[in-house]
Amino acid sequence: MSSLSDQRLAALRERMAATGTDLVAIGPSSHMIYLAGLDPHGDERPVMLLVAPGHAGFLMPALNVDSARQKTDLPFFPWRDDDGPDAALADLLKASDLPANPSVVIDETMRADFALLLLDALPGASRRFTDDTVGFLRARKDDAEYRLLKASAVLNDKAAQAGFDALKPGITEEEVAAVIRDVYKAAGASPVFTSICFAGNGAFPHHHTGQTQLKAGDAVLIDIGGRLDGYPSDMTRVGYFGAPSEEFEKVYAVVESAVQAALAAAKPGVTAKMIDKAARDVITEAGYGDCFPHRTGHGLGIDIHEPPYMTATSETVLDEGMVFSIEPGIYLPGKFGLRLEEIVILRADGAEILSEMPRDAVIR
The missing domain is CATH 3.40.350.10 (Creatinase/prolidase N-terminal domain)
Structure with missing residues (x-):
């Protein structure tokens, strides 16, 4: 043993x-x-x-x-x-x-x-x-687990960037997913999920990647994860193919503010529901409360979804070493969905983000 x-x-x-x-x-x-x-x-x-x-x-x-x-x-x-x-x-x-x-x-x-x-x-x-x-x-990751999760997150950054770099007129969601899966495989990792959402498909929080073709004026949402050396990654970034619409830029700013609010609230001793509240309050005050239908986050470890969960009712007291997602979103049916997701590990002074990829909208 x-x-x-x-x-x-x-x-x-x-x-x-x-x-x-x-x-x-x-x-x-x-x-x-x-x-x-x-x-x-x-x-x-x-x-x-x-x-x-x-x-x-x-x-x-x-x-x-x-x-x-x-x-x-x-x-x-x-x-x-x-x-x-x-x-x-x-x-x-x-x-x-x-x-x-x-x-x-x-x-x-x-x-x-x-x-x-x-x-x-x-x-x-x-x-x-x-x-x-x-x-x-x-729920409390040690240094060895942190290193494995960090390496997986950095590989995920590379995979997401490759997905955005592949965008061109007429490419399908599935073709972008294939590019991303190839990045995982080349690094000795295995793809776990690749949710590629063009235009209105992004308004489905759990869209199944399909044959929708990219066209000018489409928002793009990429939510992906792979498994490297036994530990997974999970991250969501958004972009726009062409000049972003005013509505996209407005919604992006709200979601980014919600992420920042949740990050600021994430400290040892805080209950998980306060993380959800911090993000949800920003979105609600901006008038999009009904467009945020899911929890703010979930734990990540050997499993992609594991405790703790950042829900409106969770009384879990957060502790150093806990790893979880912060992923508020706004979904506008028929238009687009916009979610930004970070995986963080909780340190004594707050949340450390594992990804090194900026959250800026990727414009192509």
């Missing part, structure tokens, strides 16, 4: 002690990647990592044991298709040495049948999800 896995399991056990947790059960998910560096094949065969104060081990289908052994030296409790998982799970629970009626944390991304298999084997257990254990740890 890597020293990183050792450190993270030790940190998890500290959180378990602080939260009165007897067992953490993790399915084949990003939580398992974070804790053990293992991403086993996930299908209908139950697989899970169980972490107790004095023991950690895997319930593992026998046909996956040899492959998984290359990534971890934690003990396996294997089971075969012709036997089923019940006996192996019972052995793993016995080794976990749990008290009666244990307090169990369940991976919220685990398959329901996996979770029920475990809970049925622990009658009387109380259960909750990972927010105050694994989720708590994952």
Whole structure:
């Protein structure tokens, strides 16, 4: 097992002690990647990592044991298709040495049948999800994670710039997306999403890139992300093909002001809802409140969307090391949509932006 896995399991056990947790059960998910560096094949065969104060081990289908052994030296409790998982799970629970009626944390991304298999084997257990254990740890990035996220963001800058540089009359959204994907692949990264929006398509916050052709007078929105060395990027920039309209320039100024307001509000000790409020107040005061239909941001780590979430109702208290997006937008149906997105890491004195690409509208 890597020293990183050792450190993270030790940190998890500290959180378990602080939260009165007897067992953490993790399915084949990003939580398992974070804790053990293992991403086993996930299908209908139950697989899970169980972490107790004095023991950690895997319930593992026998046909996956040899492959998984290359990534971890934690003990396996294997089971075969012709036997089923019940006996192996019972052995793993016995080794976990749990008290009666244990307090169990369940991976919220685990398959329901996996979770029920475990809970049925622990009658009387109380259960909750990972927010105050694994989720708590994952929300606070260490220096190694910061470096990986920063490198991914800088590559994303290059990909976005290539997308804007490719703009020409008649090019399709999909052709621009292909240029961007090639930048990721050339750097050894994998594309995760490429949302290229011309003209009125930008008014759909989650537009699916298609065959719309670029023409003079079109606004352009590029929201893209790739994955480099296991960590993703996510950024949105806007531009205009031709001389920008007065309306575009007006809306751009409002959204840029909203980003700046949210950045200024982002400090340790502030609740996440205050970040959303800072951005939303600017847009509402400018008369576009009904045109901003989504949250201001989401956390970013191993997953592109993970806690914390910058919503109007989130009471999450922000802490140093948290990484999240700030991405207010204004969407005008039939005209254009304008969203500006930064990924930031929270430092003691405020938000550090990971991207190095200016937010200025790109005019082509």
